[in-house]
Amino acid sequence: MNALLLLAPLLCQEPAPAAQASPARDAWNALQKTYQTAQAIRLRAQVVLEDPAADATEAMVLKLSVEADLMRPCAGRILLDGAEESPGEDPEIIRVLYHGNGKAVFQLDQETMQAVQDGASWSECSAMFFLSFLGKDWAGELVGADSVQFLPAREDHPDWTGLALTGPDLFGEDGTSTAWLDAKGALRSFTLPIGGTAVLVATIDSLELLKEAEVKDFLKPIPDDYEELTFEEPDWEEGMLEVGADAPEVRMTGMDDVEFALSSLKGKTVLLNFWFFH
Amino acid sequence: MVFLCVDLGDEKSVIEKYWKEKGFTMRAVRQHESAVSDAFLVQAYPTNYLIGPDGKVLWREVGWPPRKPAPLRALLLK
Numbered sequence: 075m076n077a078l079l080l081l082a083p084l085l086c087q088e089p090a091p092a093a094q095a096s097p098a099r100d101a102w103n104a105l106q107k108t109y110q111t112a113q114a115i116r117l118r119a120q121v122v123l124e125d126p127a128a129d130a131t132e133a134m135v136l137k138l139s140v141e142a143d144l145m146r147p148c149a150g151r152i153l154l155d156g157a158e159e160s161p162g163e164d165p166e167i168i169r170v171l172y173h174g175n176g177k178a179v180f181q182l183d184q185e186t187m188q189a190v191q192d193g194a195s196w197s198e199c200s201a202m203f204f205l206s207f208l209g210k211d212w213a214g215e216l217v218g219a220d221s222v223q224f225l226p227a228r229e230d231h232p233d234w235t236g237l238a239l240t241g242p243d244l245f246g247e248d249g250t251s252t253a254w255l256d257a258k259g260a261l262r263s264f265t266l267p268i269g270g271t272a273v274l275v276a277t278i279d280s281l282e283l284l285k286e287a288e289v290k291d292f293l294k295p296i297p298d299d300y301e302e303l304t305f306e307e308p309d310w311e312e313g314m315l316e317v318g319a320d321a322p323e324v325r326m327t328g329m330d331d332v333e334f335a336l337s338s339l340k341g342k343t344v345l346l347n348f349w350f351f352h
Numbered sequence: 353m354v355f356l357c358v359d360l361g362d363e364k365s366v367i368e369k370y371w372k373e374k375g376f377t378m379r380a381v382r383q384h385e386s387a388v389s390d391a392f393l394v395q396a397y398p399t400n401y402l403i404g405p406d407g408k409v410l411w412r413e414v415g416w417p418p419r420k421p422a423p424l425r426a427l428l429l430k
Contacts, residue, residue, distance in 0.1 A: 310395055310396045310399075310414035310415070311412065311413065311414055313393055313395060314392070314393045314394070314395070314399070314412055314414075315392060315393055315401070315409050315412065316409065317409050317410065317411060317412065318408055318409060319408065319409045320407055320408055320409075321392075321401070321403045321407050321408065321409060322391035322392065323391075324383075324387060324388045324391045324392075325384075325387070325388075326356070326358065326381040326382065326383055326388055327381060327382045327383070327384070328379065328380075328381050328382075329364065329367065329368065329371075329379070329380055329381070329382075336388075336403070337407065339354055339403075340405065340406075340407050341405050342353065342354050342405055343353045343354070343402065343403065343404060343405055343410070343428075344353075344354045344355075344356060344402070344403040345353070345354070345355045345356065345400060345401070345402050345403075346356050346358055346388075346392070346400065346401040346402075346403065347355070347356065347357045347358065347378075347398060347399075347400050348358050348360070348388075348389055348392070348394045348397055348398060348399040348400070348401075349357055349358070349359060349360070349397055349398045350359060350360035350361065350362060350397055351359070351362045351366050351367065351370055
């Protein structure tokens with residue numbers, strides 16, 4: 075999963091397909107525009123990531139309280155209260171800088187960074203994963219929606235407008251995200267499918283637009299013991315075998331337990347898909 | 353054209369179950385102690401390599417779906 079997490083920012087940078095016009099899409103575009111043109115936002119949200127595995131012991135539910143002040147183009151402070159492994163643990167402050175080019179730079183203390191790099195800390199990984207998208211585009215461009223449709227009104231909030239956004243999810247699989255806007259047009263809930271089975275639900279307590287001055291005091295110098303962790307598109311292909319190189323001599327074992335050499339398939343075109351389940 | 357899904361190190365039963373659930377028809381293969389991944393210098397998953405009939409690398413990319421599908425499509429249609 076760690077590798078998938080690392081890939082996610084890369085995959086979602088695919089250009090969104092051309093969109094068709096509709097009143098629902100207009101509502102979504104207006105919402106995106108509101109936040110994309112805002113100077114700063116203050117976000118209070120509950121984020122739940124549910125990953126129901128086929129095997130119940132592998133199922134995962136991650137709950138986070140997120141408080142974030144994000145200022146365009148480059149700064150913010152995010153307070154995370156993770157409730158994955160040790161509920162009630164002290165909230166941690168993770169400093170996040172957003173560069174004008176959409177790059178999110180996370181400044182973490184060394185212990186937290188090591189945990190993130192090792193993939194040991196789901197709460198930090200997932201929070202940063204979520205926030206890197208939110209911070210990059212705020213409420214916009216979270217999904218490259220091919221189509222936007224209105225949802226039926228919900229009983230608990232009959233005055234809210236629901237939008238179903240259909241398009242590729244963060245892992246490129248088909249999915250439908252939902253966005254709920256309150257009567258004032260503010261985003262109150264966001265549901266994002268991730269990789270087919272997992273679902274990220276952000277219940278937004280408040281998402282205010284702020285003036286720059288209101289978040290200026292978060293722009294404090296970074297302590298010396300903080301290191302930068304950048305979520306930008308790495309060149310994963312660097313160091314791989316080049317096009318034109320000879321495929322190495324390797325042996326594999328089929329599901330029938332018969333071992334064979336890759337070279338035994340010479341004369342055929344072979345697509346090797348490297349994957350893992352766990 | 354041979355489509356091989358090279359598993360990193362899952363139990364055979366896990367792969368079988370997943371294939372059955374998904375109804376996959378492509379071939380899954382296993383490797384000994386990531387020997388194949390290492391030989392192909394795989395750094396992230398999923399990674400895909402297209403090997404030509406001459407045994408040379410035609411195309412490779414990390415991630416799915418392909419970010420540059422056009423060259424892949426052209427290669428596959430050759």
